[in-house]
Amino acid sequence: MSSDAPLLATTGIGKRYGQHVVLRDVGFQLHRGESVAVIGENGAGKSTFAKIITGVIRPDSGEMWLEGRPVSFRSPRDALRHGIAFIPQELAYVPYLTVGENIMLGQWPSWHGLTSHALTLRRAREASERIGIDLDVERLMVSLKLAERQIVEIVKALSRDARMIVLDEPTASLSEQESRTLFAILERLTGEGVGVIYISHRMDEVYRFSDRVDVFRNGELVASVPPSQTTPAELIAHMLGQEKEEFVHGTRTSTEQSVIELRDWKRAGIPNLAGVSLAVGQGEIVGVYGVRGSGAELVAEGLGGLHPEISGTLVVEGRSGAIFPTPVEARRANIAYVPPERKRDGLVLMLPIQANMSMLILRQLARIGVLRSRLERDQAADLARRFDVRFRRLGQAVGQLSGGNQQKVLLASRMAAQPRLLVLQEPTRGVDVGARVEIHKFLTEIADQGRAVLLVTSDLEEAVIVSDRLIIMRDGAIVGELRGPSKTQANAIALAAGSAA
Incomplete structure (x- = not known):
């Protein structure tokens, strides 16, 4: 030897x-x-x-x-x-x-x-x-x-x-x-x-x-x-196996028309919220970044109807009201929430692709209480094409797909209801680089259709690249907003860590 x-x-x-x-x-x-x-x-x-x-x-x-x-x-x-x-x-x-x-x-x-x-x-x-x-x-x-x-x-x-x-x-x-x-x-x-x-x-x-x-x-x-x-x-x-085009966006300017506004959101405990106010405009991608415990995740979960204990005001397309008490109320307000744990909270792994894609719009696919199977299948096939889901057949169990394709199914299922606001929490966690780039492109296309996107992520590179405006949170409060040339990883880290000048 x-x-x-x-x-x-x-x-x-x-x-x-x-x-x-x-x-x-x-x-x-x-x-x-x-x-x-x-x-x-x-x-x-x-x-x-x-x-x-x-x-x-x-x-x-x-x-x-x-x-x-x-x-x-x-x-x-x-x-x-x-x-x-x-x-x-x-x-x-x-x-x-x-x-x-x-x-x-x-x-x-x-x-x-x-x-x-x-x-x-x-x-x-x-x-x-x-x-x-x-x-x-x-x-x-x-x-x-x-x-x-x-x-x-x-x-x-x-x-x-x-x-x-x-x-x-x-x-x-x-x-x-x-x-x-x-x-x-x-x-x-x-x-x-x-x-x-x-x-x-x-x-x-x-x-x-x-x-x-x-x-x-x-x-x-x-x-x-x-x-x-x-x-x-x-x-x-x-x-x-191919040259990958540079994917850089996040250059839109905010519109006068806000799809959603959060006003003075507060929550005691750990993590907390200490008077958070922000808005997301039509056709805009707003990123929210913060280290663990910053409260950023509470913003996404609150919009998804998971934290009724949050106090403050929520304005949806000009109509003022309280925080959503349940996820059902959030969906009724035309808000789609994509959770960070797809296997635990977003998908039913043993069910087929088409069932996962249609689970939030069953009422739209039914006639006098009976699900129209062909319509469900056609809807799922269309969503699979739009979101480039790789699969053997629509009847394949979602649990058999790769992580990136599972995430695409999750995103497609939320977009099936044609929401005005898409709220995403850690949308590329556990997916490969290729799927990550594709998901970022999907978010751009969704915003280009005039929908509002709120992206809550702990992935700093993602936060900087994808967002048009980047909001930084620390200790339950917004400590800065970055856009244009100032929207850099160095500036975001400095604000999140409390070291900005």
Whole structure:
């Protein structure tokens, strides 16, 4: 075995399900102390490849080598025995065991044949100290935030002498500060020679942390390049197999005619609202940005009828009234709300595409109380074309679609009722870069039709690019409004962080 052999190498890795080819002839290398970002559209094969190299699934073809030795993993436990750990999006842990017990799960130390709780906690503490993290090993896992649980998973992997860690979208649900903490830990690990592979949809992470970017498209590894030698536009072109046009908008001027006005919205508690007033004009996209706890999410949820406890006035097309007490009242006012958690709050995953698209307009599709199936199907087909939903058939369950296509179905279902105001909360969370660009274009087209759009997002790049006006919130209050040349990420961050001059 050569001392220069890669930590991990693969050649010819292939995987298919029936006639559907998921991976084709993938050759990959990872060296000790190297961090590789893996990007690609949903369905490109990223997660399948990650699961193959960590023993979750078996490849149909190809070979793998670990430091020059051929290997074949039968299970994740087998891969872990070889020093390869997988940290998926959906973390596996025992909620009512302690942090220390979860770290040492499966390898609890014993004393004279009896499990030693004290020794378990001590070894867990030693494992966390290795990466400079002061974990309270006696806390219950159920009490931890997601970011803390991810750190526990990393410590757990290191306690088993992992020399390679694979993470699937580790920051998808983390705040900016939590993401920075996670990457600081990963940087310490690569400094100690641990190899890191992480799947990401965030370009800023790719440029901030990775030594190399590998791009998957249609089951193939189509590009492998250091981030310093490429641009985001080039990476997107690799992902999509075409030159991607620059998508920059957010240049409309506000109209005199307001579709909606919020006046002096207040709410006690955490997060709070402290007298928020704003308006959205016809044909305008207004962005609302703030860090977690800023109150920005309450604005979207309040317009969706989810917070009747908010006080203040709501003016809809010139008619003044109270906050909507229910989502039904919001829809009656011609307002469509797109929630941030599509699987939990926006879609019924086991139902077909056409049923999800029509669920909010059943009365319009019925005659004397009977649903007109052909009309429902035609309506769904038209919406699917307009929003470029990729599917096998309209009767396909939404849960079988990729994240980007699920989000398009969600957006189409809300637009089916032809609302005057579209309120979106985190509309591109968990979708690939290609779907993200498409969704941004849909929002532009919706505004161009004369509809009002309120975009509440914690994605700063999205907030700056998409919005015509960008409202910044902090501690429940509006602290600034940006438009034109002043609408930059630097200005938005300064206002959100309270550091603006």
